[in-house]
Amino acid sequence: MIIKYSDKFIEKNEYIFDHVQNKSAQKFLTYLIDSKYRKAVELKEWIKDQIILPTAKVKEFADSIKNRPNFDEMMVAIMDHVAQRVKYVSDSVKWVMTEKWQTADETVKDISGDCEDGVILQYVLARLKGVPANRLLLFCGDALSPSSNKLVGHCWLGYRPTNYPLNFAFLDWCWHYNSNLIQDRNLFTVSGRDIFEEKKSKFGYSYADSSYKATWFCFNENRSYVDLWRK
Numbered sequence: 001m002i003i004k005y006s007d008k009f010i011e012k013n014e015y016i017f018d019h020v021q022n023k024s025a026q027k028f029l030t031y032l033i034d035s036k037y038r039k040a041v042e043l044k045e046w047i048k049d050q051i052i053l054p055t056a057k058v059k060e061f062a063d064s065i066k067n068r069p070n071f072d073e074m075m076v077a078i079m080d081h082v083a084q085r086v087k088y089v090s091d092s093v094k095w096v097m098t099e100k101w102q103t104a105d106e107t108v109k110d111i112s113g114d115c116e117d118g119v120i121l122q123y124v125l126a127r128l129k130g131v132p133a134n135r136l137l138l139f140c141g142d143a144l145s146p147s148s149n150k151l152v153g154h155c156w157l158g159y160r161p162t163n164y165p166l167n168f169a170f171l172d173w174c175w176h177y178n179s180n181l182i183q184d185r186n187l188f189t190v191s192g193r194d195i196f197e198e199k200k201s202k203f204g205y206s207y208a209d210s211s212y213k214a215t216w217f218c219f220n221e222n223r224s225y226v227d228l229w230r231k
Contacts, residue, residue, distance in 0.1 A: 001166075001189060002164065002167055002187050002189070002198050002204075002205040003164070003166050003167075004163050004164060005163050005164070005165060006163070007162075007163065010162055010163060010165070016165045017132065017134040017135055017160060017165050018134050020160070020165055020166055021134045021222075021223060022223075023229060024225050024227065024228050024229055024230065025225070025227075025230070026223050026224060026225060027217070027224055027225055027226045028042070028224070029042070029043050029044070029217055029219060029224040029226070030042050030043070031043050031101070032099060033046070033099070033100065033101035034097070034099070034100055034101070035097045035098045035099040035100065036095070036096075036097040036100070043219045043224055044219055044220070044221055044222065044223070044224055047120065047123065047124070047138075047219075047220070047221050048221035048222075050103055050104050050105070050120075050124050051124055051127045051128065051221060054104070054105075054124065054128060055104075055105040057105055057108045057109060058104045058105050058108055058121075058124060058125075058128070059128065061108045061121075061125065062124075062125050062128040062129060064081070065077055065078060065081045065125065065129065067129070070162065071130075071131050071132075071135065071162060072161055072162050072181070072182040072183070073181070073182075074126070074129055074130075074131060075126060075131060075159050075169075075171055075182070076171070076179070076180075076181055076182060078122055078125045078126055078129065078171075079122060079157075079171040079172075079173050079177075079179075080179055081125075082118050082121055082122050082125070082173045083118075083173040083174070083177050083179075085111055086107060086111050086112060086113060086117075086118050086121065086173065087111060087112040088112075088113070088114060088115075088118075088174050089112045089113060089114060090114050091114055094112065094113070094114075101116055101117065101120065102117040102120065103120070104120055104121045104124040104125070107120070107121045108121065114174075115154055115155045115156070115173075115174050115175060116138075116140070116155035118173040118174055119138055119155045119156060119157045119173065120138070122157050122171065122173060123136055123138055123157060123220070126157075126159075127221070131159075133220045133221050133222050134160075134220075134222075135159060135160040135165075136157065136158070136159055136160075136220050137157075137158040137168070137218040137219065137220055137225075137228075138155065138156075138157060138158075138218060138219055138220065139155065139156050139157070139158050139170075139212075139215055139218045140153065140154070140155045140215070140216045140217055140218070141153070141154065141193070141195070141212065141213070141214050141215035141216045141217075142154070142212075142213040142214045142216075143156070143175065143176070143211055143212045143213060144211040144213070145175070146175050146176065146211075151213060153216075154175060154212075156170050156171070156172040156175070156176075156212070157170070157171045157172070157173075158170055158171075158188070158190075158218065159171055159182075161182045161187070162182075164187055166189070167187040167188060167189055168187065168188045168189075168190065169182050169185050169186075169187060169188070170188055170212060175211075176211050176212075184200065185200070186198060186199050186200060186208055187200070187205065188210070188212065190215060190218075190228045190229060191228070191229050191230075192227045192228070192229065192230050193214045193215045193216075193226075193227055193228075194214060195210060195212045195213060195214060195215065196210070197209075197210035197212065215228065
């Protein structure tokens with residue numbers, strides 16, 4: 001279900017983003033970010049460190065993105081900046097291993113990486129540009145590959161739009177990229193691990209057959225979840 005909130009409500013009740021973010025039960029998530037050396041990290045702390053102490057290259061990359069008048073426009077500008085500059089290269093080609101999660105710094109050093117690398121960079125850039133963490137989640141889950149149309153693992157960024165705190169705009173820099181402004185994009189609801197996409201038209205929103213099917217887990221620097229808003 002897509003529920004729109006007025007600008008006046010959001011201005012007076014910004015805590016709603018904290019409320020919806022805290023609604024689900026948090027999980028302590030560790031992940032094997034380097035399959036060759038078997039390096040596992042707690043995802044929240046790993047990405048938080050990149051925001052607290054960004055490298056000079058990451059700050060320079062962030063500074064190269066022109067500031068926008070609001071968060072909705074800023075998020076699309078960040079996605080576009082990453083999509084236009086970062087070359088998609090699989091872990092098996094770049095690192096000769098099955099899984100390698102790069103830091104934002106590693107990605108900007110040679111401007112290449114795979115899906116999660118660009119998403120991690122998007123997230124760090126958004127935070128450095130002042131977008132609140134309670135409006136962002138990095139998703140890992142099942143999505144349709146644009147090359148094979150088969151269901152495979154993918155990573156993308158979820159952003160809660162200003163007037164739609166209960167829903168997400170998915171800002172995918174590589175697989176299902178589009179440059180539409182937030183007000184012109186489809187919106188998503190996540191219930192448990194299921195993803196529901198609704199298409200915008202002049203008559204409102206209606207169900208759409210989505211390329212995003214299910215979540216494995218999602219996280220930001222403060223919280224991590226296996227199920228979001230469990231049914």
